[in-house]
Structure formats: C-alpha cells, structure tokens
Amino acid sequence: MKKPEKELSVEQKIKRRTFISFGLFGVYAAGAYGAWRWLYKSPEETAGITAGARKPLRRALNKTEIFFRRLTFNENHLVKTYPKEMAARIIRHNSDIGSEGKLPPENWKLQVKKINGETLQVSLDEIMALPKTEITYDFKCVEGWDQIQHWAGVKFSDFIAHYKLDAEAKLQYVGLETPDKQYYVGIDMPSAMHPQTLLAYQMNDVLLSGNHGQPLRLIIPVKYGIKNLKRIGTMTFSNSRPRDYWAEQGYDYFSGL
C-alpha cells in the first residue's frame, strides 16, 4: 500500500509561500536593478539638439515621436478656424527671447540659406507682394493658455514655390532663428508645408507689433506656441534636426497638436 503523502501543516504552508514570495521579489529586484544599471551606464547623448538623456531612452523617445507623427499628422487635416469677428482684440503675449523691442523693417531682410550655398535676401515688401492668406484660429501655448487670433501673411508653401526652393523643401527640416540667434526652432517639413502654416506679418489687419514678432514671424497652427518663432532672421534646410531652444530644455521636439 502507498504511503499517504505527508500533509503539510498550515504553518508549513505559510512558510513555504513566504519563502517563494521573497524569492520572486529578489529575482524581480535584481532584474530591475540590472535594467537600471544598464540604462545608467549607457552613453548619455550629447546635450545639444535635445536635452541630455541616455541614448537608449532618446532612441525610444524619437521612435515614439515618429510613430505619433505618422499617426496624427495629415497634411489634409486642417486646424479648426473661426469667423474673423471672434478674434481677440486684446492679444495675449508671451516671452520675447530674441524679439524684444522694435526692429525697423528697412534694416531687416529674411536670410534664406539655400542648399547650393547661396543666401536669398528677401525684404518685407517683397514678402507682402506675394499672395496673402488669412487665418483665425485658436493659438495654444504649452503653458496652458489659448486664444482665438487673426493672422495674415504668406503661406510657407507659397513662399517656397515662389522662390523655387523645391530642392530645399525635399529635405526633412526647416530651421528658423531670430536675427540675434537667441531663439531658434526646428520644424519638420510636413508641418512647415501644411496649408495653414504662414510667414505672418499682420495681426488684426495691422502690421505686427514688436511684442508679436515684427516684421515677420512663423504662424504654425498645427503646433504649440513655442514653435511659432517671432522675428524670423534666418531660414535653413536640412535632413538633421536644427537646434531648438525649448527642445534643448527638454520640451518635446515635435510639439504638435
């Protein structure tokens, strides 16, 4: 006859389970510690285009960004617009890095760095002679405010077509900087070429004030305020990411809505 298996006492069962739980806890803890060590020891990217982060983390972030860009961005998807009468009269105003005070338009020319090494110099009058586009939409700042505003200027894509910058527009990014290089942004080309993106010189039908980026600023409704650079000095084109003021501080490079 088979000897009946010895019944474990309740106390023994508890001991055994406690032992197994602690064992598993130890295994998980070692795993987590290992992963953390791996990340911690992995090379840190050079703080530059984006704020410093471990390379594997940044790689994952960049992959996620491209995934969401593809998922959410569509050049035919337009940002909601409003009747012009709904535009604010008293306009909110944010930081003025690189765009303080007033710059006499006669002392200003937009510098467009072509890929053949030439620089186009475009005056405000020349820009204002191009077809004009107006938009009334809800401008959004990442800091949590938004306001329905009316802007006018030349469509970025019209500007590209007029100055025959087709080869430039085939590259992946546009870089914009203030004349003093204090504020700068990088914009992915599909967002720059979006039909609602403007090189704006008017707000509420009058030329921009010093506060709002005169003589010319970017209005890019598919992105948060941080990317809407005021007082454009230079425009560059590249396949690598242009430097970006807020991305350097750790903000999302894409900053799309």
Ligand SMILES: Nc1nc2c(c(=O)[nH]1)N[C@H]1C(S)=C(S)[C@@H](COP(=O)(O)O)O[C@H]1N2
């Ligand atoms: N040159 C320059 N452009 C800039 C900024 C800046 O500090 N300097 N701030 C950005 C931010 S954070 C926002 S929300 C908008 C605000 O635009 P506004 O001052 O016309 O409202 O401008 C953007 N463009």
Ligand SMILES: [Mo]
């Ligand atoms: Mo902002």
